[in-house]
Amino acid sequence: MAETTFTSCEGLLGSLSDYIDGELGAELCRQIEKHVAECENCRIVVDTTRKTIDLVHVSNASETGLPEDVRDRLFKRLNLDDYLKPSAK
Amino acid sequence: MTTENTMPDISIEALRQGDRSEFARLVDAYSAPIYHLGLRMLGNEQDAEDVLQNTFINALTHLHGFEGRSSILTWLYRIAANEALMTLRRGRPEVNIDDPVDSGDDGEALPPTQFVDWSALPEDELLSAEGKQALDAAIQSLPENLRMVFLLRDIQELSIRDVASALDLTEANVKVRLLRARLLLRERLSFYYGERMRKEKTNG
Structure with missing residues (x-):
């Protein structure tokens, strides 16, 4: 594993989030794509950062509900007992 | 979500x-x-x-x-x-209750040190029970101020502007923290998946 620092690649690092989120202009994207075509470490950083965010999305997509007992106690705490019919979901 | x-x-x-x-x-x-x-x-x-x-x-x-x-x-x-x-x-009695809730610390993102390319591993392998556990632990280990920004942006999927508004930060602050959080997480996952790839190579 190379002990590379990003002194020459700092520009990419600063734009990495915007690039991954699709918020960079076409010209900057082009520059980044040109750079990663020549710089293997930067390519890996871009690809693995993107993959990291993908995994976070995938792994959390299933965790969206509220446990029924948590909902029950919440409604009781808020004095909303009379609205405590089964949730519409 | x-x-x-x-x-x-x-x-x-x-x-x-x-x-x-x-x-x-x-x-x-x-x-x-x-x-x-x-x-x-x-x-x-x-x-x-x-x-x-x-x-x-x-x-x-x-x-x-x-x-x-x-x-x-x-x-x-x-x-x-x-x-x-x-x-x-x-939960931390040593912290002075008058300290600001947010310690700031918006220094530069640490440069990457792990350059293992695990991005092409199959997703069911990356998110095996053990892999998911490693991912959760990595998120949990992010410093609080970075973790909150990361959760709101990358899990709850708020816009940068809404994260800034929710946390009373500037958008520039949010972007810096988000980058630091993502890079830290990437670093930890690279270490974890890199180890796994090495083990598989030795065993296989």
Whole structure:
């Protein structure tokens, strides 16, 4: 594993989030794509950062509900007992 | 986690007039994302439940203070984030209660040191039970101020502007923290998946 620092690649690092989120202009994207075509470490950083965010999305997509007992106690705490019919979901 | 399909038309006017059925609708619409933010931030169900309950109690008390400049969900996240950060502080007796909730620390992102390319591994391998556990632990180990930004942006999927509004930060601050969080997470996952790839090579 190379002990590379990003002194020459700092520009990419600063734009990495915007690039991954699709918020960079076409010209900057082009520059980044040109750079990663020549710089293997930067390519890996871009690809693995993107993959990291993908995994976070995938792994959390299933965790969206509220446990029924948590909902029950919440409604009781808020004095909303009379609205405590089964949730519409 | 997307909330697009649970964005009903909640009437702020009705809420302010004390319409309890409207409040019940608000609670049902937004309690799940608030609960999961707490769970991710605090790491245990009891604390997450306390944050959830306190968030809606505070919301009810401060409805008159809601100005409608942000969406009601962003406003609820703002209350929940404060609750969660206060809970974290209470768990650390050595911290002075008068310290600001947010320690700042917006230094530069650390340059990457791990250059293993694990991005092409199959997803079921990356997110095996053990892989998912490593991912959760990596998120949990992010410093609080980075973790909160990361959770709101990359899990709850708020815009940069809404994260800034929820946490009273500038958008530039949010971007710096988000980058640091993502790079730290990438670094830890690279270390973990790199180890796994090496082991598989030796065993295979």
